[in-house]
Amino acid sequence: MASDESKPLLEVRNLRKYYPIRKGFQKRMVGYTKAVDGVSFVVPEGRTMGLVGESGCGKTTTARCILRAIEPDGGEVIFHDQQLGAVDVVSADKKTLHQLRRNMQMIFQDPYSSLNPRMTLLDIVGEPLVVNNVAKGRELEDRVAELLRLVGLRPEYMRRYPHAFSGGQRQRIGIARALALNPRLVVADEPVSALDVSIQAQTLNLLQDLQEQFHLSYIFVAHDLSVVEHVSDAVAVMYVGKLVETAETDEFYLHPRHPYTEALLSAVPRAEARVQKERIILTGEVPDPANPPSGCCFHPRCRYAEAICSQEEPSLREIEPGHFVACHFADELTLKGVA
Amino acid sequence: MVLDRREGEALIEVNDLKTYFFLDEGTVRAIDGVTFDIRRGQTLGVVGESGCGKSVTAQSILRIVPHPGRIVGGSILLHRYSGSGGNSQVESVVDLTSLNPRGDQIRAIRGAEIALIFQEPMTSFSPVHTIGNQIMEAILLHRRVSKSEARGIATDMLRRCGLPRAEDVINRYPWELSGGMRQRSMIAMALSCQPSLLIADEPTTALDVTTQAQVLNLMRDLQEEMGMAIMYITHNLGVIAEVAEEVIVMYLGKVVERTDVNSLFNDPRHPYTQALLRSIPKLGRRSRTRLDTIKGMVPDPYNIPRGCPFHPRCPQARDGLCNVQEPQVVDVGGGHLVSCLLIKGQ
Numbered sequence: 209m210a211s212d213e214s215k216p217l218l219e220v221r222n223l224r225k226y227y228p229i230r231k232g233f234q235k236r237m238v239g240y241t242k243a244v245d246g247v248s249f250v251v252p253e254g255r256t257m258g259l260v261g262e263s264g265c266g267k268t269t270t271a272r273c274i275l276r277a278i279e280p281d282g283g284e285v286i287f288h289d290q291q292l293g294a295v296d297v298v299s300a301d302k303k304t305l306h307q308l309r310r311n312m313q314m315i316f317q318d319p320y321s322s323l324n325p326r327m328t329l330l331d332i333v334g335e336p337l338v339v340n341n342v343a344k345g346r347e348l349e350d351r352v353a354e355l356l357r358l359v360g361l362r363p364e365y366m367r368r369y370p371h372a373f374s375g376g377q378r379q380r381i382g383i384a385r386a387l388a389l390n391p392r393l394v395v396a397d398e399p400v401s402a403l404d405v406s407i408q409a410q411t412l413n414l415l416q417d418l419q420e421q422f423h424l425s426y427i428f429v430a431h432d433l434s435v436v437e438h439v440s441d442a443v444a445v446m447y448v449g450k451l452v453e454t455a456e457t458d459e460f461y462l463h464p465r466h467p468y469t470e471a472l473l474s475a476v477p478r479a480e481a482r483v484q485k486e487r488i489i490l491t492g493e494v495p496d497p498a499n500p501p502s503g504c505c506f507h508p509r510c511r512y513a514e515a516i517c518s519q520e521e522p523s524l525r526e527i528e529p530g531h532f533v534a535c536h537f538a539d540e541l542t543l544k545g546v547a
Numbered sequence: 548m549v550l551d552r553r554e555g556e557a558l559i560e561v562n563d564l565k566t567y568f569f570l571d572e573g574t575v576r577a578i579d580g581v582t583f584d585i586r587r588g589q590t591l592g593v594v595g596e597s598g599c600g601k602s603v604t605a606q607s608i609l610r611i612v613p614h615p616g617r618i619v620g621g622s623i624l625l626h627r628y629s630g631s632g633g634n635s636q637v638e639s640v641v642d643l644t645s646l647n648p649r650g651d652q653i654r655a656i657r658g659a660e661i662a663l664i665f666q667e668p669m670t671s672f673s674p675v676h677t678i679g680n681q682i683m684e685a686i687l688l689h690r691r692v693s694k695s696e697a698r699g700i701a702t703d704m705l706r707r708c709g710l711p712r713a714e715d716v717i718n719r720y721p722w723e724l725s726g727g728m729r730q731r732s733m734i735a736m737a738l739s740c741q742p743s744l745l746i747a748d749e750p751t752t753a754l755d756v757t758t759q760a761q762v763l764n765l766m767r768d769l770q771e772e773m774g775m776a777i778m779y780i781t782h783n784l785g786v787i788a789e790v791a792e793e794v795i796v797m798y799l800g801k802v803v804e805r806t807d808v809n810s811l812f813n814d815p816r817h818p819y820t821q822a823l824l825r826s827i828p829k830l831g832r833r834s835r836t837r838l839d840t841i842k843g844m845v846p847d848p849y850n851i852p853r854g855c856p857f858h859p860r861c862p863q864a865r866d867g868l869c870n871v872q873e874p875q876v877v878d879v880g881g882g883h884l885v886s887c888l889l890i891k892g893q
Contacts, residue, residue, distance in 0.1 A: 262757060374844060376844060406822070406844070407596075434829060438828035461831060472756060477763070477789045479785040479788050480788055481813050490761070
């Protein structure tokens with residue numbers, strides 16, 4: 209986590225996923241929903257990248273495209289594998305992908321629907337080991353027991369079914385399954401949003417410990433900005449399928465440069481005694497990605513918008529080292545971060 | 548605060564309420580001796596983790612506790628006022644626990660005097676009726692108006708709840724609307740009969756932060772305008788800081804602390820409240836340190852620990868005291884109530 213090396217593990221370049229919109233009797237294609245539209249970022253080894261945004265902004269689609277759980281329509285996802293070297297996940301063939309996936313795992317949001325109720329913990333956590341011919345029989349049980357202990361569950365529970373466990377325990381089972389193959393990248397899609405406050409803290413600590421122990425990299429998808437601040441080394445914000453800002457965590461929270469980030473940060477309810485605070489309330493709703501506004505997607509809700517914003521689409525540019533923003537006025541605006 | 552002038556006028560008084568669920572596996576004491584009150588125009592926040600009984604409290608007030616649950620003790624007094632503003636007087640007091648849950652009396656109160664907003668607006672609206680028809684149903688049931696008047700009231704309420712093109716939205720089905728719009732429609736429906744108490748059960752949990760901020764603002768504005776009291780149930784301490792004036796913290800069917808919102812955050816006294824506050828990541832206080840956690844998890848509801856229910860997880864628990872004796876509620880000053888054996892005066 210606090211390691212100095214910042215060798216990239218994963219480089220996402222111009223990732224795209226367009227869903228066709230079909231209409232009419234002949235299912236003629238009438239346009240695209242641009243769910244992910246030109247997203248690029250880098251995840252260094254042993255670091256955590258937080259991916260935030262409102263629902264429908266494409267953060268989950270991005271996460272799944274990286275693992276090719278959804279087929280992306282364009283762009284590159286370069287994974288620096290220890291054996292294979294730098295491989296593009298998007299264009300990898302079946303065999304390479306199979307090898308790559310051992311190093312890329314996922315933790316899901318809902319611990320109730322992501323575990324098969326008819327499989328025991330041994331089956332669930334052991335499945336990746338069996339599929340990849342890593343272990344079987346006695347050895348498999350030993351390995352599963354070790355994994356369960358690692359995430360704070362008792363190995364004796366191995367023959368039980370998921371229904372016997374609480375939400376927090378189930379999330380631990382999901383984490384054990386993700387770690388079964390010693391991956392290097394874990395994509396966590398809202399891993400704590402379904403959990404209670406006290407269980408959420410336990411799970412976040414566990415993820416942090418495991419990162420230190422195994423030098424894992426995380427892509428942490430979440431909508432809770434205080435959780436993301438706590439776990440991430442860098443943060444990227446998405447809006448209507450596009451990346452609008454990305455920076456190191458401190459910089460991001462203290463000196464946001466995109467008006468959307470400012471509004472997001474200001475909307476977070478703070479758990480502290482009443483302070484009179486000027487809140488930026490965004491009007492309207494997130495536009496339909498099938499029919500996005502012209503120019504900058506955010507301009508209809510932006511309080512700083514000017515004529516150019518509805519005409520020209522701003523590109524993502526580096527405004528300070530490591531701080532990328534897609535806004536025409538990023539240089540001129542002074543925006544409020546969290547104090 | 549605009550509403551301070553009404554301070555002291557009790558609207559709801561809950562006394563030693565007990566709601567148990569009688570299951571084959573045993574008795575679940577979902578609420579076990581809860582006492583609190585809500586004054587007119589006040590916002591009471593109810594915090595706690597899942598299973599602490601916060602939703603069952605709301606269900607008990609409305610008398611919609613699902614089978615096999617039953618209110619087995621205590622009282623819920625609803626004070627009714629005549630007239631409005633400063634010169635209103637108590638007209639009558641009803642004990643809601645004494646009413647037949649299927650009777651006319653409680654039905655006249657539900658939706659009219661006490662309204663409820665649910666967590667998930669998608670599942671709480673009927674998908675086969677338009678938004679307008681569902682709001683009008685409530686209005687026609689409780690108010691003596693014609694159908695076209697009811698339609699007018701519904702449109703007006705939707706507009707006041709910030710829905711653009713209300714006359715168009717009224718003809719829409721719930722699934723045609725976004726989450727935020729649906730929750731606004733839900734609020735419009737709840738407020739269409741001008742209730743004196745609005746119970747909001749996790750109304751913004753399913754929404755994005757930006758939409759949540761919009762909805763919280765809306766509720767605050769409407770409260771100022773219409774003067775209803777709000778009982779706001781949530782597990783999110785940030786939202787509590789935003790909306791509530793008074794807060795009760797619940798754990799395993801009991802109120803462990805009750806205080807005003809500022810001292811909840813500045814001077815929490817119960818170890819559970821303190822631990823809860825420490826376990827949430829706070830915005831703008833970035834540190835790569837570990838979060839403080841509450842060890843273990845909420846115990847199985849069939850066998851709640853003896854003594855103080857929090858003692859197995861409490862970092863300050865004293866053996867021979869906390870696992871034996873049941874704590875009483877103590878006033879630590881200024882109406883700040885705590886139920887902990889380690890507080891002086893026990």
